[in-house]
Amino acid sequence: MTVGLRLALGQAPAALSGTAARLAWLDSILPDVADRADLLLLPELFACGYNISDAIVTRAETVDGPTAQAVAARARQYRTAIHYGFAETAPEGLFNAALCFGPDGMQLSHQRKLAIPPGFERGYFEAGQGCHLFDFHGLKIATLICYDAEFPETARHVTGLGAQLVLVPTALGSDWGWVANRMIPTRAYENGVYLAYANSAGTESGMQFLGCSVIASPDGQEAARAGADPEILFADIDPARVHVAQARLPYLTDRARLKF
Structure with missing residues (x-):
């Protein structure tokens, strides 16, 4: 079994208008990504x-739905896993969600956003x-969506479940630079995991989106920064x-030894 993976993070243009334009942009990057990576992470x-x-x-x-089927077909065509955010309609309501399809086109993961932030x-x-x-590739992988990763408890929870890589599709505005530049590498450091934070640009x-997507290493250093x-x-x-x-x-x- 292959252990470890090559991760690609797509900081996508925010101005892409509609699903067709977004899939077309995905088509434009997939040939290069497929040659260089095992999994592609896209924004919230x-x-x-x-x-x-x-x-x-x-x-x-x-x-x-049709977009899930289209992404699954591309994952299968390019033999690359694709993880992306979408608005999910379900009998229980509307959810900010993420899906991941493996290189065989089968669904690997489905996650709904846990914490809905102030605002629209x-x-x-x-x-x-x-x-x-x-x-995937010998790794245990979790998803936290945007605001979810700003709580210490969520990253600690998925790490406790065994996550070694945490994927965070986000939609971070330009006035929240501290989150992308300081908080997210800290989340990786304090849990000893990789944390990939994919924003729009x-x-x-x-x-106005901040951009500044990052792949943070378990020691808190930046493996890659946009x-x-x-x-x-x-x-x-x-x-x-x-x-x-x-x-x-x-x-x-050591947290189990703490006495309050």
């Missing part, structure tokens, strides 16, 4: 767009429940580095 609500008001409802799809999202989305890990309906423009990042994910980091700083075990 990549499939439909983020700052699109009521179009969130009309562009929402089921987990087996609370007018549309229900909160999801539970964290779901999946196995540019402007969508008046909202600027403000659309970009594709690559980094090797080595589970041995997770073991080394967690042994060097055993926060996960």
Whole structure:
């Protein structure tokens, strides 16, 4: 069994209008990504767009909807796993969600956003429940969506479940630089895991995105960092580095000794 993987992170243009344009952009990067990576991480609500008001409802799809089928077909065609955000419609309501399809086109993961932040999202989305890990290339992988990763408890929870890599599709505005530049590498460091944070770039309906996507290593260092423009990042994910980091700083075990 192959252990470890080559991760690609797609910092997509926020201004892509509609699902067809977003799939076309995906088509433009996949040949190069497929040659260089095992898994591609895309931003929050990549499939439909983020700052699109009521179009969130009309562009929402089921987990087996046409966009999911289109992404699965591309994953199978290019033999590369694809992880992306979308608006999910379900009998229980509307959710900010993410799906991952493996290189065989089969679904590897489905995660709903746990914490709905202040702002327009609370007018549309229900909160999801539970964290779901999946196995790929000998790694245990978790998904946290944007605001979810800003809580120390969520990253600690999925690490406790065994996650070695945490994928975070996000839609971070330009006025939240501290989150991408300081908080996210800290989450990786304090848990001894890889954390990949995929943002959009540019402007969508008046909202300026920060960009600054990052793949943070278990020691808190940046394996790859984007600027403000659309970009594709690559980094090797080595589970041995997770073991080394967690042994060097055993926060996960030593916390049980704390007495308050």
